[in-house]
Amino acid sequence: MTIVRGRDLTDGFTESCDVVVVGSGAGGAVFARIAAEAGRDVIVLEEGGYYAPEEYGRFRPSESLARLGREGGMSAAIGLGDTPLIVVNMGRAVGGSSLWTGAVCFRIPDRVLDEWVREHGLTDLSPRHMESAFEEVERNLEVQEVPSAMISRSSALFAEGGRQMGVEFARLRRNTVGCDGCSRCTFGCPHGAKRSVDLSYLPQAREHGAVVYSDCLVERVVVERERAVGVRGRILGPPQGRPTHRFEVRAKLVVVACGTLHTPKLLATAGVGRASRQLGRNVTLHPGFRVTALFDEEVLGWRGAMQSITSDHFHEEGILLNSVYSAPSVLAAGMPGVGPTLARYARQMRHVAVFGGMVHDSAGGTIRSIPFSREPALFYRMDPRDKARGIRAIALLAEMAFLAGAREVMIPMFGAPPIRTMDDVRRFASSAPPGPRLECFSQHPLGSARMATDALRGVVSSRGETFELGGLVVADGSVVPSSLGVNSQVPVMAMATRIAHLAMEDWRRHAA
Amino acid sequence: MSDDETRGPAPSAADGPLSRDFERRTFSDRERAVIRPLAEAVFYDESDRDLSDRFDWLVPEVDRLVSATSWRVRLAYRITLSLLSFAPFLVSLRFCRLSTRPVTERAALLARLDHHPIGVLRLLLVPWKTALAFVYYEHPAALAETGYDDTCATGAPRRPGILGVVPLAEVTSRRSRAHGGPT
Ligand SMILES: Cc1cc2nc3c(=O)[nH]c(=O)nc-3n(C[C@H](O)[C@H](O)[C@H](O)COP(=O)(O)OP(=O)(O)OC[C@H]3O[C@@H](n4cnc5c(N)ncnc54)[C@H](O)[C@@H]3O)c2cc1C
Ligand code: SF4
Numbered sequence: 106m107t108i109v110r111g112r113d114l115t116d117g118f119t120e121s122c123d124v125v126v127v128g129s130g131a132g133g134a135v136f137a138r139i140a141a142e143a144g145r146d147v148i149v150l151e152e153g154g155y156y157a158p159e160e161y162g163r164f165r166p167s168e169s170l171a172r173l174g175r176e177g178g179m180s181a182a183i184g185l186g187d188t189p190l191i192v193v194n195m196g197r198a199v200g201g202s203s204l205w206t207g208a209v210c211f212r213i214p215d216r217v218l219d220e221w222v223r224e225h226g227l228t229d230l231s232p233r234h235m236e237s238a239f240e241e242v243e244r245n246l247e248v249q250e251v252p253s254a255m256i257s258r259s260s261a262l263f264a265e266g267g268r269q270m271g272v273e274f275a276r277l278r279r280n281t282v283g284c285d286g287c288s289r290c291t292f293g294c295p296h297g298a299k300r301s302v303d304l305s306y307l308p309q310a311r312e313h314g315a316v317v318y319s320d321c322l323v324e325r326v327v328v329e330r331e332r333a334v335g336v337r338g339r340i341l342g343p344p345q346g347r348p349t350h351r352f353e354v355r356a357k358l359v360v361v362a363c364g365t366l367h368t369p370k371l372l373a374t375a376g377v378g379r380a381s382r383q384l385g386r387n388v389t390l391h392p393g394f395r396v397t398a399l400f401d402e403e404v405l406g407w408r409g410a411m412q413s414i415t416s417d418h419f420h421e422e423g424i425l426l427n428s429v430y431s432a433p434s435v436l437a438a439g440m441p442g443v444g445p446t447l448a449r450y451a452r453q454m455r456h457v458a459v460f461g462g463m464v465h466d467s468a469g470g471t472i473r474s475i476p477f478s479r480e481p482a483l484f485y486r487m488d489p490r491d492k493a494r495g496i497r498a499i500a501l502l503a504e505m506a507f508l509a510g511a512r513e514v515m516i517p518m519f520g521a522p523p524i525r526t527m528d529d530v531r532r533f534a535s536s537a538p539p540g541p542r543l544e545c546f547s548q549h550p551l552g553s554a555r556m557a558t559d560a561l562r563g564v565v566s567s568r569g570e571t572f573e574l575g576g577l578v579v580a581d582g583s584v585v586p587s588s589l590g591v592n593s594q595v596p597v598m599a600m601a602t603r604i605a606h607l608a609m610e611d612w613r614r615h616a617a
Numbered sequence: 618m619s620d621d622e623t624r625g626p627a628p629s630a631a632d633g634p635l636s637r638d639f640e641r642r643t644f645s646d647r648e649r650a651v652i653r654p655l656a657e658a659v660f661y662d663e664s665d666r667d668l669s670d671r672f673d674w675l676v677p678e679v680d681r682l683v684s685a686t687s688w689r690v691r692l693a694y695r696i697t698l699s700l701l702s703f704a705p706f707l708v709s710l711r712f713c714r715l716s717t718r719p720v721t722e723r724a725a726l727l728a729r730l731d732h733h734p735i736g737v738l739r740l741l742l743v744p745w746k747t748a749l750a751f752v753y754y755e756h757p758a759a760l761a762e763t764g765y766d767d768t769c770a771t772g773a774p775r776r777p778g779i780l781g782v783v784p785l786a787e788v789t790s791r792r793s794r795a796h797g798g799p800t
Contacts, residue, residue, distance in 0.1 A: 444663075
């Protein structure tokens, strides 16, 4: 991939090409590569900066948050009603959120694809139709099962607690090659082992002539004669990263891949979404919960892959269990108390294990633009069923921790003291804590420009084309029709793969 | 002391310097003068060690982290900071600023705020504790105290240099040869 670093440019620019892709994350990178391979002249425009792995691998986690993340890692969905404030992590750099993943790879479960066929009428998203897209993505990302040597003690304790409840765990599949298990994946892999798109799809696109411009914020889609014909925006330059020089890229096909939160804002500039009123709605988050447990033994949870085991034992209850870990600074931030209490807990980091679970949620999110703000607001009303699932997930994780021998468990509830017994777990589960007291996070915002069979039910067709405007395709997490119940990177990339191949097969129509 | 002088756990010289980020700053000197005593209280561990080097480093680093956010988040940080500076009033109706109290008392006040019966007040500390802890526990000495012993953060990538940064002029002429060029 050839990179033009926008922040180094001293003037604006005007370009024309066949395909302009806005956003260089999981969806955009896939489209760029497939279009470039098909012989199209491709330009990718990315709002975030470009950092080579040699560099981001040396960032401290907080530097990664500031340079590679959106909102310094502090974006949040505003909870409506009995809903927690949900921290929503996203990437904002060349490579997008793929730089941030724990490398966990799931296909969209057949039961979800079947539901899209049955209930949404999206017949060409059946498991059979999607098979080749999954295969292609997994091949390019070099997805493989985590070797048992990479299972950290934290994950092993999770599995041990599960086993005692009759819950089986399986090894996860991950997109890593030569991972040495340092548990830093979600701040950018320091060893280049994780096949994020800056190391996989984007270099492959480069071989076919694609160019990425970093620090280029696309502000509007240019529409002429009821067709998208390009994009306009401004370079984010020194000294403060604010918009400076203008640029315009004209193209036969405009591909929007800004991620679930930002795609609606750009589509709205082209008038898309007026007919259906579905733009920015139907957002799912996979609300996630993390339980931190203290053991007498030394766990050294950072030795091993950050995420290595999973269980779908509770999928009928809408809960997926995944092992997790994080940087010591992040774990310390979630420990109880301040002053001497916080210091006492932070010094026990060697004894900490972390267990995680997430909820297969219903579409409770809506995105709204805020005047004078680049960042839209995300509102989320948690369905009471999903809140009950979250509480059930926390209770399960805490129980597993005690069964594995934990002496103290910190449940994700603001101001809650650590708990010490199974009775405490039961009391928590039956206490119906108010939503806003729960600590909740999301890494998988999806669905704000969802795929549907018609313009009344969604924003794009099953080919990713917007119903309301020609020459405009969406290829990112925003098109996902409903909650997946599993981690979203491979699903987003597989959907983008399908959309990109269809667009290339149909190139004559797009180029006309 | 300038921000650069206080830049934290530096990579070894052999790694070369990291490229500079945009120069953003959110907090005024006056606000930074509130952040520091707040941080000293959050991380007070009953020892009487001199930890001033950690806090000298911490304050501009936290400013840098918060400065990477949008104006709405920055505003929320500024508002919560000014409210926290009146923690003695919020907790025990005393008219004095947090920063004027000795560190033991500051820590005790924050602990009471952390368990305040009014939910909103309890939550005031959350964004600040989070941002401060994210950075504080990256300081090599503070990190070592947690027992973390990995060194990977400075490991050499195995697949270096796949992407190349090039000047715009070179890209434009290359593209124009291949595809008929820019307009
Ligand atoms: C911390 C974290 C951990 C995760 N872990 C996993 C995991 O282990 N497994 C998994 O399957 N999934 C994981 N995910 C989710 C996965 O990364 C995302 O689902 C996927 O990357 C979404 O792809 P996308 O193309 O929709 O958006 P993104 O990858 O976020 O890309 C969007 C890009 O568009 C850019 N952009 C936005 N607006 C504009 C504009 N106007 N102009 C120019 N550029 C713009 C953004 O800066 C960004 O780089 C994780 C995500 C995070 C944040
Ligand atoms: S565990 Fe370490 S080496 Fe492996 S993918 Fe994650 S960050 Fe890279």
